[in-house]
Amino acid sequence: MVLESLEREGVDTMFGYPGGVVLPLYDTLPQFPGIRHVLVRHEQGAAHMADGYARASGRLGVCLGTSGPGATNLVTGITTSWMDSTPVLALTGNVARTLLGRDGFQEADITGITHSITKHNYLVMQASEIPLAMREAVHIATTGRPGPVLVDIPKDVFQEEAEFYWPEHLSLRGYKPTTEGHDGMIKRAAALIDQAKRPIIIAGHGVIWGEAQKELVELAEKAQIPVITTFLGISGFPENHVLSYGWLGMHGMFYANMAADAADVVIGIGMRFDDRAMGRFKDFNPNAKIVHIDIDPAEIGKNFATAVPIVGDVKRVLPKITDHVQHGVRTDWLRWIDQVREEHPSLHIRESRRMLPQYVVRTLYEETQGNATIVTGVGQHQMWAGQHYFYNKPRQLISSGGLGTMGFELPAAIGAQMALPNEEIWAICGDGSFQMNIQEMAVLVDEGLPVKMAIFNNGYLGMIRQWQQLFYDKNYSSCGITQPDFCKLADAYGIRALRVETKAEVPLAIKEAREYKGPILLDFQIDQEENVWPMVPAGASLAETIEQPAEELAR
């Protein structure tokens, strides 16, 4: 029933791990050759793979775990999807109905545990309800603001016989996403934009999920509004466009932060005014009037008072605004930001004999001509990957933004490669982060996936070291991390690996990796003490963005 429902929903790939209570499902798996099951090595990997699959393709990702520990191992991955609003269906088995609530072997109240990290969840108590629950779950996960949905099924429900009823139409009285946007508000937004002298667009993840890049470009061009993105919004607006001014936030570009701080109208599109992006809330640009367009009404007014709220699907709302706004001329404003960018370039990489991580990312950009899909872990390497690669195609950067989950890179890259077998996928890995789901290298081999792993090996939990250096008087407590020999480890899994020790070897190693057909690991021995700049210190406002200090530039 479960698999038949998945098949009807067009699911062709799932990531899972078996256990006692899901054996009935695994028993029927061979009857569904249209569904490819990827056997992971840890359920967290399965959840991230489903997430990576969804982020790369825009389609539903599916993961599966057994009851108890299988289900709880999914939790970090589900939360990652929840924070970044990605459509993932998590399936779990549970103990038989008669044992539910009696602390049976491997029972976990996974529906209770996941209430606050799923868009919705189901505990299915009759086999006859499976198709309806599955159908509703997929619908909820993939429509409106996407998000993870969990379906928990007791073992004996898998085994129960029932009529397969597939409802043509769903009836979810409590779930009706607004898509069109209010006409009056759209006109008000257009009028406010027309009056604005220094408007700025902040584009978020919602532009990517709403598949509205074209619509965004049209609005920006017609009204001549500079566009910055949030970290997750990267690739939602082409970074090679003249109106693109990078991304804002804690490690955003200096000029992007200054532009957000100097704007008179801020147009937030498919984003949620998160603290990492906006800096200290109470001091964020007090003069700006905010236009906020989002499909989730609860996001509007959550962190900031909004002058013009528009609830709707960005793909539908943006063209209507574009229709109403006048052709804009904003040479002064654009020149002002250009000037700031010239004086504070942020993305300039200094000459150095050391293997600077920024240089590694930039070389990767150049070698791949900007066409690779980049998947990152969490830490300094994540920020450099966001800064020094330039993204023009939506979905080209895949990263855990909201939750900041270390260990995301490898499994998410696997999911992305499963979704896009012909794309070049690079996992930019932290030496710490990579170790959190290192076991999934086995899946690369099983599935023959040509994922390129670039380890940014600095011997540190670098982001932690940076904070300890800057805010804790260089008290380096538990941030140095001993590494296994990553090359030997890859070798043990049967994966090719290269250690890259000097700057000169960087382009050659990348070339070699690109030519190689299978999975490959590059262990880049990067400069150990490089920091990520610019930086808005925690709790500071965007206006207080600090750039790389002179003594570091001299290193």
Place this chain on the structure above:
Amino acid sequence: MSTATTNSNGRARAGSHTVVAIVEDKPGVLMRVASLFRRRGFNIESLTVGHSEEKGLSRMTILVDGEGAPIEQVEKQLYKLIDVVKVSDLSNEEMIPRELALIKVRANNVNRHELLDIANVFRADVVDIATSSLILQVVGDETKIDGLIKMLEPYGIRELSRTGRIAMVRGAKTTTVHEREPEKIREIHERAGRRVEGRELPFSSD
């Protein structure tokens, strides 16, 4: 299904809002609402659930401390729950708020008459009477119930149980949902959540 909680002094504070949520009558819905309030840091002063006029839909009346959270966020976050079909804030309407309380108070032959007089003034019913106690049942808004409690305190309140507020808007206006579920889907939902028949003890899990 019915449950209620009130804060320690049981009083609705000024600035609190009466929010009515019409919710699908499904297992776990109360927990979803309660956990949402906890997670978002909204304070519940009281929460009361019971059936509504429509089969399959329950009506929750939630008294929210308006200082803790902007009421708009409370409403929007409630709407995000799939099982919540409709949310209304009755605070700006002309509404009838009601609460029911059972109060067990010490009584003896000397003061019983006095107690009955007090009950009379508050139009409380005596629903049980014994040699050393009596139970009063009172219906009204919170101030009225608070008033009665205050009057009874000197006699010794042995037990107190309050339902929390329910409320309805005056006049023809309603807080209802008109959309019906298709027959077949309703059937499936109605079966949901029931334990399997049979009283066997748990079997060993294989």
